[in-house]
Amino acid sequence: MRIGIAGTGFMGSTHAAAWSATEASIEGFVAKTTDLAAPIARQFGATVYSNYTEMLNDIDVIDICTPTYLHHEMVLEAAAAGKHIICEKPLARTVKQGQEMIAACNKAGVQLIVAHVVRFFPEYVLARHQVKSGEIGNPAVLRLTRGTFQPKKTEDNWFVDFEKSGGMMLDLMIHDLDYARWVAGEVETVYAKKISSEHAGAHGDHGLAILRHRSGAISHVEGSWAYPPPLFRTRFEIAGSNGWLQFDSANTAAIRLHHRNAGDENIPDVPLPSSPLNEDPYTTQIKAFYHSLLNNEPAPVSGTDGLASLQLALAAIESAENSRPVTIEELPEVSQEKGQ
Numbered sequence: 001m002r003i004g005i006a007g008t009g010f011m012g013s014t015h016a017a018a019w020s021a022t023e024a025s026i027e028g029f030v031a032k033t034t035d036l037a038a039p040i041a042r043q044f045g046a047t048v049y050s051n052y053t054e055m056l057n058d059i060d061v062i063d064i065c066t067p068t069y070l071h072h073e074m075v076l077e078a079a080a081a082g083k084h085i086i087c088e089k090p091l092a093r094t095v096k097q098g099q100e101m102i103a104a105c106n107k108a109g110v111q112l113i114v115a116h117v118v119r120f121f122p123e124y125v126l127a128r129h130q131v132k133s134g135e136i137g138n139p140a141v142l143r144l145t146r147g148t149f150q151p152k153k154t155e156d157n158w159f160v161d162f163e164k165s166g167g168m169m170l171d172l173m174i175h176d177l178d179y180a181r182w183v184a185g186e187v188e189t190v191y192a193k194k195i196s197s198e199h200a201g202a203h204g205d206h207g208l209a210i211l212r213h214r215s216g217a218i219s220h221v222e223g224s225w226a227y228p229p230p231l232f233r234t235r236f237e238i239a240g241s242n243g244w245l246q247f248d249s250a251n252t253a254a255i256r257l258h259h260r261n262a263g264d265e266n267i268p269d270v271p272l273p274s275s276p277l278n279e280d281p282y283t284t285q286i287k288a289f290y291h292s293l294l295n296n297e298p299a300p301v302s303g304t305d306g307l308a309s310l311q312l313a314l315a316a317i318e319s320a321e322n323s324r325p326v327t328i329e330e331l332p333e334v335s336q337e338k339g340q
Contacts, residue, residue, distance in 0.1 A: 001023070001024040001025065001060050001061060001290070001293065001294065002024070002025050002027045002058065002059045002060045002061070003019050003024050003025065003026050003027060003059060003060070003061050003062075003063060004026075004027055004028050004029070004030070004049075004055045004056065004058070004059035004061070004062050004063065005019075005026065005028070005029050005030075005062075005063045005065060006029075006030050006031075006052060006055075006062060006063070006064050006065060006066050006074060007030075007031060007064065007065035007066040007067075007088075008029055008031040008036050008037050008040045008065075009065070011065040011088050012029070012031075012040070012063075012065035013040055014282050015063050015065055015086075015115075015282065015286060016029075016040060016043075016044055017280075017282075017283070018280070018282045018283040018285065018286035018287070019063070019286055019290075020044060021283050021286070021287065022286065022287055022290045023290075024061075024290055026044045026045075026046045027046055027047060027055075027058055027059050028041070028046050028047040028048065028049045028055050028058065028059065029041045029044075029046055029047075029048060029049065029055075030048075030049040030050075030051065030052050030054075030055050034048050034050055037049070052074060052077065053077065056077065056078060056081045056083055057081075059083065060083065060084065061083060061084045061085070061086065061293060062074075062078045062083050062084075062085055062086070063086045064078075064085065064086065064087045064088060065088050066088075067158045067164060067165070068090055068092070068093055068158075068164065068165055068166065068170070068171070069093050069158065069163070069164040069165070071087055071088075071090075071091065071092050071093075071097075071101070072092050072093070072097040072100065072101060075087055075101040075104065075105070075112070076100065076101065076104050078110075079101075079104040079105045079107070079108040079110055079112075080104070080108065082108055082109075082110060083110060084110050084111040084113075084293055085105065085110060085111065085112050085113065086113045086114075086115060086289055087101075087112065087113070087114055087115065087306070088114075088115045089114055089115055089116050089117075089174060089175070089178070089306065089309070090166065090170055090171065090174050090306070090309065090310050090313060091114050091303070091306035091307055091309070091310050092310060093163075093164070093166060093170075094314070095307070095310060095311060095314060098303075098306065098307040098310050099307065101303065102303040102304070102307060105303060111292070111293060111299055112299070112302070112303035112306075113289050113292070113293075113299040113300075113301060113302070113303075114301050114302070114303060114305060114306030114309075115285060115289075115301070116175065116178045116301050116305065116306070116309065117175075117281055117282055117285050118175045118176070118178065118179050118281075119178070119179070119182060119285075119300070119301060120281040120282075120284040120285040120288065121281045122281070123247050124179060124236070124247075127183075127236065127238060127245050127247065128179075128182060128183050130245055130257060131183055131238060131240070131245070134242075135242075135243060135245075135257060135259075136238065136239070136240030136241070136242055136243035136244060136245060136257070136259075137240040137241030137242030137243065138215075138217075138240055138241045139183060139184050139215070139217050139238055139239070139240045140216075140217055140218070140239055140240055140241065141217065141218050141219075141220070141237075141238075141239045142180055142183060142184055142217065142218070142219040142220065142236070142237070142238050142239075143219075143220045143222075143235075143236065143237040143238075144176035144179060144180060144219065144220070144221045144222065144235070144236045145176075145221075145222040145223075145224075145233070145234060145235040145236070146172055146173065146175055146176050146222070146223050146224070146233075146234050147222070147223070147224035147225075147226070147227045147231070147232070147233050147234075148172070148224070148225065148227050148231065148232040148233070149225065149226075149227050149228060149229035149230065149231060149232075150168075150205050150225035150226070151225070159171065166313065166314075166317065167317070168205055168206075168207060168223055168224070168225045169192070169194075169207050169209070169223060169313050169316050169317050169320070170310075170313045170314070170317065172223045172224075172225065173207060173209065173221060173222075173223030173313060173316065174309050174310070174312070174313040176221045176222075176223065176236075177209065177211070177221055177309055177312040177313055177316070178305070178308075178309035178312075179236075180211055180213075180219035180221055180312075181211075181213075181305075181308060181309065181312065182305075183238065184211075184213045184215055184217040184219060185213050185214055185215045185217070186213065186214045186308070187211045187212065187213055187214070187219075187312055187328060188212050188213065188214055188327060188328065189211070189212045189325045189326065189327050189328075190209055190210070190211055190212075190312060190315040190316050190319050190325065190326050190327075190328070191209070191210045191319050191324075191325040191326070192207055192208065192209040192210070192315075192316040192317070192319040192320040193207065193208050193320055193323075194206065194207040194208075194320040195207070195226075205224065205225035205226050206222075206223070206224040206225070206226045207222070207223050207224075207316065207320055208220065208221070208222050208223075209221045209222075209223075209312075209316040209319070209320075211312070221316075232249075233248075233249055233250055234247075234248075234249045235247060235248045235249065235250075242259065243257060243258055243259045244257075244258040245257055245258075246258070288300045311328055312328070315327075315328060315330075318330075
């Protein structure tokens with residue numbers, strides 16, 4: 001399996017290291033300039049390509065690690081060339097773009113896999129397994145938090161250009177919006193609030209979204225670019241009819257499981273073991289993608305998953321800007337049942 005990687009920033013470098021842990025061959029890299037691609041190409045013994053189209057001719061799978069606003073065009077070209085596609089999250093900048101990407105991949109008969117890496121972090125995987133196995137009963141309330149510092153506001157930093165990145169809610173909060181849907185199921189409505197700052201601009205650097213799931217569960221998803229550098233913190237609590245799961249990245253202990261038992265108040269809380277793999281989650285993710293492509297199996301994170309998470313993030317932005325709940329169907333051309 002021959003891999004081409006578009007983008008050589010943090011994500012491109014991270015994905016390259018992960019691919020090197022598989023039997024796949026990294027054939028080449030393409031970046032904004034060949035100078036940017038040259039060092040990482042030397043590191044992995046790959047070719048530097050002068051343009052994206054040229055690289056597509058020599059590979060089987062394209063791994064797109066470019067800025068969000070470039071995903072749409074690059075996926076459409078790769079699909080037309082008959083290449084399987086791994087695309088960093090968020091899938092696209094708009095719902096219409098995401099739908100067009102999925103339709104193009106379906107028409108071409110190629111896989112579209114979206115890199116929502118939180119689904120491969122051991123604590124998050126273990127917590128979902130506990131929920132799905134019934135350890136806490138029916139999930140009722142999820143609280144998810146992800147906070148870090150704001151990207152530097154420079155002229156060439158696309159992260160702080162809302163039209164290109166979608167801001168904090170689309171680029172950062174989408175991780176936990178995706179996880180909430182993965183654990184508690186499809187979402188009916190989103191209600192969000194944001195706090196703006198001089199540095200963040202009108203679109204805010206701290207937000208809270210409340211999701212109402214079809215299952216009846218409620219998720220509170222908090223995202224922030226308001227932490228001082230270099231802090232990065234994540235937390236979750238998942239409460240159900242028979243127990244409570246808790247995780248905080250600031251603590252050294254792993255996940256803790258608290259059972260509810262009306263007849264015995266002395267049942268201790270249980271620290272759950274960490275992942276035995278002791279492996280970087282990005283490597284775990286790429287190995288899973290490689291396995292699905294190699295064996296022609298359904299992707300662990302499909303284009304449909306990527307589109308649904310995109311819809312949730314855009315609904316949160318819409319709600320925060322207009323101070324009202326937003327149903328998923330209100331977004332243009334949206335259907336959670338369509339797609340790959």
